Structures are given as structure tokens and as C-alpha cells.
Amino acid sequence: MLSQKTKDTLLGPLNANNPVVVQILGICSALAVTVQLKPALVMGIAVTIIVAMSNVIVSLIRNTIPMRVRIIVQLVVVAALVTLVSEVLKAFAYDVAMQLSVYLGLIITNCILMGRLEAFAMTNNAWDSLLDGLGNGLGYAIILVIVAFVRELLGSGQLLGFQVIPQWCYDHGYENCGMMLMPAMALILVGCVIWVHRSLNDKEAK
Amino acid sequence: MKLNTNSNVYTFVYMTIVVIIVAVLLALANQALKPRQDANILLDKQKQILGALKVDFSQADPAEVYYTLVQDTLKYENAEVYVANLNGAIKYVLPLSGKGLWGGIGGYLALDEDKNTIYGVNFNHESETPGLGAKIVDMPFRAQFEGKHIRNAEGQVVSVAVLKAGTRAEGQEQVDAISGATITSTGVSTMLNEELVNNYVEFLNEKEVEDVESED
Numbered sequence: 001m002l003s004q005k006t007k008d009t010l011l012g013p014l015n016a017n018n019p020v021v022v023q024i025l026g027i028c029s030a031l032a033v034t035v036q037l038k039p040a041l042v043m044g045i046a047v048t049i050i051v052a053m054s055n056v057i058v059s060l061i062r063n064t065i066p067m068r069v070r071i072i073v074q075l076v077v078v079a080a081l082v083t084l085v086s087e088v089l090k091a092f093a094y095d096v097a098m099q100l101s102v103y104l105g106l107i108i109t110n111c112i113l114m115g116r117l118e119a120f121a122m123t124n125n126a127w128d129s130l131l132d133g134l135g136n137g138l139g140y141a142i143i144l145v146i147v148a149f150v151r152e153l154l155g156s157g158q159l160l161g162f163q164v165i166p167q168w169c170y171d172h173g174y175e176n177c178g179m180m181l182m183p184a185m186a187l188i189l190v191g192c193v194i195w196v197h198r199s200l201n202d203k204e205a206k
Numbered sequence: 207m208k209l210n211t212n213s214n215v216y217t218f219v220y221m222t223i224v225v226i227i228v229a230v231l232l233a234l235a236n237q238a239l240k241p242r243q244d245a246n247i248l249l250d251k252q253k254q255i256l257g258a259l260k261v262d263f264s265q266a267d268p269a270e271v272y273y274t275l276v277q278d279t280l281k282y283e284n285a286e287v288y289v290a291n292l293n294g295a296i297k298y299v300l301p302l303s304g305k306g307l308w309g310g311i312g313g314y315l316a317l318d319e320d321k322n323t324i325y326g327v328n329f330n331h332e333s334e335t336p337g338l339g340a341k342i343v344d345m346p347f348r349a350q351f352e353g354k355h356i357r358n359a360e361g362q363v364v365s366v367a368v369l370k371a372g373t374r375a376e377g378q379e380q381v382d383a384i385s386g387a388t389i390t391s392t393g394v395s396t397m398l399n400e401e402l403v404n405n406y407v408e409f410l411n412e413k414e415v416e417d418v419e420s421e422d
Contacts, residue, residue: 066217073224080228084235091239094246102333182335 010131013139016201020143021194025111029103030144031186037160039099040148042089044141046104050081051113051140052133057081058121059129065122074117075108082107112136147189155180252276255299257328258314259290285405290316297325300406304397307389309333311342311397317356321410324366327351329394339390350381356402356410363410365402368395 019025026047033043054077058065065073086104089097097104107113116136121129152158154177157165165174179185210216252272256263263271276299278289288299296319303312309332316325329342341347351366358364358377367375368391371382383391402410 064211064220066211066220068212069217069221072221076224076228080232083232087232087235087239087243090246091242094243094250098250 006128006131009128010135013132013135014142015139015197018139018143018197019112019115019136020140020190021197023112023115025115026140027187027190029106029110030140030147030190031183032103033100034144034148034151034186034189035155035181036099036152036158037145037148039096040144041141042093042096043100043103044137044144046085046089046100047107047110047112047140048134048137050078050085050107051116051137052130054078054081054113055116055121055129055133056126058117059124059126062122070122071114071118074114078113078117079108112140143190143193146193147186150189151180151186155185254328254330255288255290255314258299258316258326259292259297260316260326261292280409282406282408285401285409287406287409295319298409300401300409302397302401304393304400306331306334306342306393307339307387308335311390311393313342313394313397315351315398315402322355322357324351324354324356331390334390335387338384338387341384341387342390342394347381347384354379354381356398363402363407365395365399368392368398 013019017023020027020030029043029047033039054074057077058074061073082105085107086097089100089104116132120132124132149159152160153164157163157170157176165176211220249269253263253268255276256268256272259275261271261275275292276288276290280287280289286301288301290297290299298317298319298321300315300317301312302315303310305311311329311331311334313327313329315327317323318325327348329348331340331342334340334342354366356363356365356379364378367378367380368383369375369380370388370391371385374380383395
């Protein structure tokens, strides 16, 4: 259905060219919002929407942008979208917006965005840019969700706020791992994801 | 006709137009979403006040519960006190705000009618460390405040101290700090002290609250 090139554009960032575990971009926010699954999901969706939309917009106006101020134009586009998303979240998902707090605004400085705009949207058409944005956003979201899943499960025994580890376990001496709540653990988990990812992809290459 | 996209004039005009478009767009979005956002902020505040009053609102509409309980607001120079009627008992809810480690902290303190005994507290924070300072919002920490007195034996307002377990406060009651979150705990202590001793002094030292209107 899709040509090989568009397929690579969309699906490449999900695995082989993942922005977080291969390009090591966007780590800062990945550490901060992955204590629980829900904010991680919302953050992933927000970044996906923003990367995709800013990619499309920048791609559409790429021929009119004066080269010397192109980064500024890109930033204005991203900043406008981020502000819009944060206003919408404050209106419709207030508690999540509060949980994400400054990290929502800091999407502006997420390297994935600037990277995709500079490297892809400035030289490709709008359709490809949309796919590229979706792919990269989802690639980022996947890692966030994996890390948040482990952290919430082991750190507070819950998933999406629902208790999944039964009281029975606590009665028999199981305890939540407080370490999981610390940002350092997120870094270690991202490291583990990278490890698994590398060893799997190495096998494929052979 | 080919525009020189690198000329100064073009760059200047281009940026001006882009910025104007974005500004108009954001202003419109802000206007459109403001009522909903304000409603959310108000609801959040009401939920926190109900939390301080230890009212369970999980089965009901929080706003409705709030309006049946909290019927009066006392206003002072730089303070506001919410008066709640909890099954006939009057509780005063005092909003608090202060500084934690990474950002602002705040909360609501519910006092019994004697303006001395703490009925319940609720804390919130902007960005305290999860698992450490952020624990001030959790029940184990908050529950310690219940039944403590904010006045000393002479009736002076002295607040409640948040101290490391094992240390004793002079002339005031105390609760245990959160281990590993010294600065946040001290922040809570300072917030309580400053708010109670300075901002609410007028309310706390008022002998009689004129609730003549609510009689009939």
C-alpha cells in the first residue's frame, strides 16, 4: 500500500532509528514524566501531535523561509503548537496538565522536534513530513510508555492509577520499590531498553 | 517573479507576519478555552478544600458537596478564610502558600471552631521530588497534623513545627519531617509559621465571629 520509502519514513523511527534509544534525543523529558503511565501516555501523544503538525507546517512553508532565520521560524511554529496543546490540556485534562507541569512547555526544547524540522521537514514534502513526524513521535512515545509501565508497576504497584499488585502480596512482605520513583531509575531503565534494543538489532544485522 | 528570500526586508516582513499570525491564533485559543480552564482551577481548589476537611467526594459531584458545606468566606487584609459547616460543627479552612525545594508549595489547613485544634490539612506542590518531597500530599504525612494545636499553653499562636524525628520543638507542637526531604519539610514548617503567625493573625485573634446572619 505504501511505498518502501514512505514505510521507512513512518516505521523506521519506531525501531531501527528510534529517536530515544538510537539517536538518544529527548532523554530529559523521558526521565521526568515516566513515574506514572498516564502522564507518559499524554506526553507521548502530545509530542507526536506537535512533531507531526510542526513538520507539516514547516514543510509547507519551507520554500518561503529566509535561510538566516529558519531556526527562529521553526521555533515560533513549535512554540505556538506547544502553547495550544498546553491550553487544551488545561481545559480538558487539568490534572494531567498539572502533572506534566513544566515539561509540557519544555517540549519546545525537545531535541526530537528541532532535529526532525531541520533534518527532514526543511527538505521534504508535507505528506512525507507528516509520516516522519508521526513515526518519530510514536517512537518517542513507545519508549516513554515502556519505561513508565515498569516504573509505575514496580514503584507504586499500580498501572494507570489502578492497583494491580494485590493486597495479598503486601501482606506477605512485598514492598514497592521506592527507587523506581527516582529519576535515576528512569535513566537506568532507558539504558536497559537500549541494551535490549541493540542486542536484538545486532542479531538481525548478522 | 522570484523573491529574494534572503534579503533583509523580506526577512523582516516575513518574521513580522509569522509572529502576528501566531499571536492572533494563540490569543483566540486562550479566549476560547479560558472559561473551562478557570472552572478546572476552581474545581481543583474545591477538591483540595474538601480534602483538608476530610470529606469523601468520590461518590458525588465535588462542586455540589463543596457548596453544601462551605457557605461563607471571611475576608481579611491579605488572607481569606473559608467557613465550612460539617454536620453542625464549624470548621475554618485557611489557604496556605510557601516555598518548597524546587518550586511553590501550598495547602489548606482546617481548624476547629476553637481556632486552635487542627482538624485536617491538605498540601499541594508544583514540582517537589517524587517519592521524597512530593510525599507531603500523602496521607501518612498529613494525618500527623490532625489534633495538633497551633497555640501554646498561653494561647499565643505559635504554629506547628515539622522536625526531624528525635528533635524537640521549644514551646510548640510538632510533627515528623519526611526523611530525605529536609528542605520540603522545612518549607512546610516555614509556610505554616509565616501564614499563621503573620497573615492569619487578625482572624485567629478575633474573639467572636459575627455569624448573626446565619442564625436566621
